[in-house]
Amino acid sequence: MQSNAAMEYDYSIVKLYMWTTVIFGIVGMLIGVIIASQLAWPQLNYMMGEYGTFSRLRPIHTNVVVYGFMISGIFVGFYYSAQRVLKVSMGESKFLMTLGYLQFFLYLIAASGMVISEAMGITTSKEYAQMEWPLDILIVVIWVIWGVIMFGLIGMRREKALYISMWYYVATFLGVAMLYLFNNMEVPTQLLSGGLGAWYHSVSMYAGTNDAMVQWWWGHNAVAFVFTVPIIALIYYFLPKESGQAVYSYKLSLLSFWGLMFIYLWAGGHHLLWSTVPDWVQTMASVFSVILILPSWGSAINMLLTMKGEWNQLTENPLIKFMVLASTFYMLSTLEGPIQAVKSVNAIAHFTDWIPGHVHDGTLGWVSFMVFATLMHSAPRVFKREIYSKSLLEAQFWIQTVGVVLYFTSMWIAGITQGMMWRAVDEYGNLMYSFIDTVNALHPYWAIRAVGGTLYFIGLLMFAYNFFMTATAGRKLETEPQFRSPMA
C-alpha cells in the first residue's frame, strides 16, 4: 500500500523519551559543571560528604549524560523517524505499543538504579560499564525489547528498502548488544562462596591485560555505537527533512556505512597504547584509527554537501545551524582522535586533559547538538505546535558554541602542558617538576573549562524552557509542516 496521503504516526513513546532527554540532560550536565568546578576549586568536594567527592561523581556524570541524556535522545529520534522511513505506525500494533511502554518503564528503573548504586559506590569500576550484574541483566532486557520493536516495525514496513538511518539503527542495536554482553561477563560472588557478602557484587571473567582489552574494545565502541552510529542515523534523517534537500550521495553513504562498520572495532586498542597489551595490537589500533578518518569524514562531507546551493538556510534557520555545526564538530573530533592515536602523540596526550577535551568536542559539539536538533525538529510534528521561540534557539546556539570552544581549547592547552611537564628534564637529565607542580599549573585552564561548561549548561536550560513552552504554549498548527520547522 503506497499512498501519498500523510500517515498518522503514534508519538506516545516519543513524548516520554523527550522528557527524559531534557531531565537527564539537566541532571547529567549539572553534575558535569560541578565536577569541572571541583578541579578548579577543590573545596567544592565537601558539599555532600562521601557522596560529593569528584571521584564518586565523575562516573555518575558520564553515565547520566550517556545513558540518560544521549540514549533518551536517540530513542526520541528512533521512535520518531523509524515509523516515518518505514511508513508504518507504532499504533498499528498493540503488541509493539505495549513493549514500547514496558521498555520506557524498565529504562526508568535501570537509570535510577544506575544513579543510586553509583552514588553508593556500588560499581564494577569499568568505564561506561560501571553497573553491577542485576542492572546489567535489566539493560539486556531493555535492549532486547528495543530490538523486538525495531525488527517488528521492519517486519510491518510498507517501504521495502531500508533508509540509511535504519542501517545505522540496526547497527547500533547489534553493536551495543555484542559489546555489552562480552564486556559485562562477570561472576556474582555469592554464587560460588556459599552466599557470602554483598548480593550485588561480582568479579570480572577477565583479568588484568585481558580485562583491559575487552573493556576498551567496549569503551571505545560505546563511543562508536552510542556517540556516533545512532547520531549519524539522526543526521541522515533530520538534516534532509529540515532543509528539504536530498542526501548528496547514495554511494558515499554506502561507503561510509560499511567502512565505519568494518574499521571502527579495530581502534579500541588506541586507549591502551604503551600499556602491556601486545605491541602488534597497539600498532593495528593506531593504523585503523587513522583509516577511520575516511568513513567518518565520508558521512560528514555527505551531510555538508547535502546543503549545497542552500547555504542561505544556515543564516535563516537555527536548527540548520545546529546540524551543520554538529557535522563540522564530527569532522574535527574524528580528525583529532586519529591524531591522538598516533603512538608518539599518544605518549604525551594519554592520561592528560586532552583526552576529556577530545571527548567533549565530540559529545557537546556533535552528539548534543544533534539531540537538540532532533527534539526541536520533532516537537512541532509531535505536539502540533510551533516552536516557542526562534531567538531563544539562536541565543542557545551561540552561547553553547562559545562554551564548547572554551572547553576544548582550554583542555588542549592543559593536556599538552601537563604532558610536556611530566617528561621535562633539567640539564642533568633529572625530572624538572614534581607531580603536584604539574597539577597546580592547570588551575587557569580548569577555571576556563568550568566557565565553558557553565555556558553550555545555561544554553541547555534555555533549551529546556523553550522545549517546555513549545510543548505547552506554542501556537497551534493546523497542518504538519513539510520541511522547515515553524518557529515564532
Added chain:
Amino acid sequence: MFHWLEKNPFFFAVGVFLTIAFAGAVTILPNFSKSAQPIKGLKPYTVLQLAGRGVYIKDNCLSCHSQMIRPFKAETDRYGQYSLSGEYAYDRPFLWGSRRIGPDLHRVGNYRTPDWHANHMWNPKSVVPGSIMPAYKHQFTNIADTETAYAEAVTVKRAFGVPYGDDIQPGKAAYEKELKAKVLPDALKIATQMKNKDLIAKVKAGKIPEVVALVAYLERLK
C-alpha cells in the same frame, strides 16, 4: 548486493554483525591465554588487600589515579620499573585508569608508608601542599566489607583457579575462621604502622575501618 541487502533486513543484520565482530575476534583472541599468565612469584591478594581494593573501587580512586607505568624514562624515573602484563594477572577488574589527575599508583608501596597514607587520606594538603585531592575522612569511620572480599577470593579460586590456600573455602564458618586467623591480625599490623590510636582500637574491637584495608592494598602495590 547492497541494494539487495537493504531490502532483506535479516541478511543485512547478519552482514553488519559479521563485519563488526571480525576485529574483536582477530585482536583479542590470539594473545588471550598468554596475557592471563602471572609473572613468577606473584601472590594472590590477601582478603584484607581485596577489601582495600574494594574501597579503592567504591571511592573510585581510578577517576584520578592510573596504575600503568609506561616504558618511558620520564615515567620510570618518577614511578619505578615499568609495568608488566603478568603483574596484573589477579586483577579483576583491571584498574589502569584513564586519567592522571593525581600520580600513578602502580608502585606506590615502594615510596610511601602507612602513616604517610594515614595523614594523606585524612588531609591531603598536610603532606602534599597544594594538593587538590579531597580528604577521605569517611574511610576512617566506614567499616570495610571483608565478607564480600572473602567471597571474591573464594570465587576467583573456584572459578579461575587463583592459587589460594586450603583455608579459603565457601561458607560462613570458613570466613569467620579466616577473619580471626589472618584478616584481623593483618589489619592490626597496618593500623599500628599507620600510628593512629583510634584505628588501632577499632581493629582490636574486631572492626576494620575502610582506610586500613585501603592502605593494606596500597602497600601491596610494588
